[in-house]
Amino acid sequence: MAYFENVGKIAYEGSRSTNPYAFKFYNPQEVVAGKTMEEHLRFAMAYWHTLTAGGSDPFGTDTAVRSWDKYDGMDKAKARVEAAFEFLDKMNLPFFCFHDIDIAPEGSSLREFYSNIDTIVDLISQGMKTSGKKLLWNTANMFTNPRFMHGAGSTCNADVYAHAAAQVKKGLEVGKQLGAENYVFWGGREGYETLLNTDLKLEMDNMARLFHMAVDYAKEIGFDAQFLIEPKPKEPTKHQYDFDAATTISFLQKYDLDKHFKLNLEANHATLAGHTFEHELRVARINGMLGSLDANQGDMLLGWDTDEFPLNIYDSTLTLYEVLKNDGLGKGGINFDAKVRRQSFEPEDLFLAHIAGMDTYAKGLKVAAKLIEDRVFDDFIDKRYASFKEGIGADVVSGKATLASLAEYALNNENPRRNESSRQELLKAKLNQYILAE
Ligand code: XUL
Numbered sequence: 170m171a172y173f174e175n176v177g178k179i180a181y182e183g184s185r186s187t188n189p190y191a192f193k194f195y196n197p198q199e200v201v202a203g204k205t206m207e208e209h210l211r212f213a214m215a216y217w218h219t220l221t222a223g224g225s226d227p228f229g230t231d232t233a234v235r236s237w238d239k240y241d242g243m244d245k246a247k248a249r250v251e252a253a254f255e256f257l258d259k260m261n262l263p264f265f266c267f268h269d270i271d272i273a274p275e276g277s278s279l280r281e282f283y284s285n286i287d288t289i290v291d292l293i294s295q296g297m298k299t300s301g302k303k304l305l306w307n308t309a310n311m312f313t314n315p316r317f318m319h320g321a322g323s324t325c326n327a328d329v330y331a332h333a334a335a336q337v338k339k340g341l342e343v344g345k346q347l348g349a350e351n352y353v354f355w356g357g358r359e360g361y362e363t364l365l366n367t368d369l370k371l372e373m374d375n376m377a378r379l380f381h382m383a384v385d386y387a388k389e390i391g392f393d394a395q396f397l398i399e400p401k402p403k404e405p406t407k408h409q410y411d412f413d414a415a416t417t418i419s420f421l422q423k424y425d426l427d428k429h430f431k432l433n434l435e436a437n438h439a440t441l442a443g444h445t446f447e448h449e450l451r452v453a454r455i456n457g458m459l460g461s462l463d464a465n466q467g468d469m470l471l472g473w474d475t476d477e478f479p480l481n482i483y484d485s486t487l488t489l490y491e492v493l494k495n496d497g498l499g500k501g502g503i504n505f506d507a508k509v510r511r512q513s514f515e516p517e518d519l520f521l522a523h524i525a526g527m528d529t530y531a532k533g534l535k536v537a538a539k540l541i542e543d544r545v546f547d548d549f550i551d552k553r554y555a556s557f558k559e560g561i562g563a564d565v566v567s568g569k570a571t572l573a574s575l576a577e578y579a580l581n582n583e584n585p586r587r588n589e590s591s592r593q594e595l596l597k598a599k600l601n602q603y604i605l606a607e
Pocket residue numbers: 268308353354355399401435463474506
């Protein structure tokens with residue numbers, strides 16, 4: 170059965186195409202900087218936004234019209250699997266991602282949940298074999314069910330902690346069965362509302378213990394996915410422990426987890442933390458921690474995670490700039506953790522939104538590659554820091570300099586170098602020039 174009967178396969182037609190159901194920039198086989206766009210971008214569909222969510226918000230119920238909604242329970246879960254593969258095929262998306270509760274109903278017990286998952290995972294596995302589609306990552310949802318009101322890995326309730334561990338264990342088994350490239354932890358309720366009732370140290374230690382158990386179990390069952398943590402500073406919890414890239418990296422280092430984990434960075438989470446997305450990517454990149462991306466964007470006028478499809482070419486250019494400088498995302502990819510607006514309730518909107526997001530990232534890739542090829546920023550940065558390549562600057566970098574040797578140098582330095590302009594306006598204008606020209 171076709172779930173999206175009004176839409177056919179989306180093809181590349183070029184930037185002058187007027188067909189809304191065509192890619193204008195995403196040309197999967199086009200080679201950019203030595204690899205095809207498909208290889209660079211490794212696009213993924215988020216099961217929860219595309220198949221499971223219905224457009225509800227705190228003030229209103231679902232609005233989305235979805236043909237699988239005529240079913241219930243396991244029948245609906247099975248219909249969604251068929252719809253997922255139809256969507257991936259028509260959109261030419263090579264990967265997908267899901268939480269355990271996106272694919273299968275929880276039922277009334279953990280045992281029933283496990284058994285529902287097994288049934289659906291078998292179907293997904295068959296779909297993957299026939300279609301060649303791959304699982305970029307899976308994860309356990311440890312934030313929706315009311316049992317997780319105090320957290321999962323950071324809960325005050327040991328029985329809830331055990332339940333969370335049981336979900337992670339199953340998630341790793343599912344990941345292995347489906348050959349997932351990565352396994353993600355996003356700690357939506359791993360944080361606190363008030364310190365007055367919180368044992369901050371125990372909560373963070375316990376979270377680290379859960380991550381170590383996951384690493385050990387993956388090893389035990391021979392699941393060789395890359396582990397990822399997805400930082401977010403707040404929402405739903407007031408203060409979340411994996412606040413941003415820098416905080417998460419130091420957490421991983423403190424608990425001796427940094428060898429096993431990288432980061433899954435999300436654009437709207439970066440902005441909630443008061444950072445640009447490229448800031449988060451740069452911090453991860455220079456620490457060897459850039460794992461995968463959740464592509465979306467927030468709204469300048471709203472203070473929460475709006476998860477809009479990414480449409481800003483400046484942002485996508487600077488994002489891909491970091492990805493190219495990182496020599497790619499390895500096992501990671503670019504997952505559209507993005508939802509159509511509540512008013513865009515028709516199934517066609519899912520296609521139009523993904524086309525827009527994929528084109529935005531494809532265009533960003535091309536501009537970023539050209540900026541790197543022409544060394545637009547590299548040459549400027551090299552020159553800006555040239556004083557650390559020779560003389561006293563080289564002594565600082567090599568570790569030879571001491572406070573005493575620097576003071577001695579400063580006291581005798583009769584002609585200190587003059588500061589030079591940072592030329593920010595010029596560099597931003599060059600960025601404009603490249604975006605408009607490419
Ligand atoms: C929530 C969010 C999650 C994670 C996976 O803000 O981004 O969907 O990506 O749990």
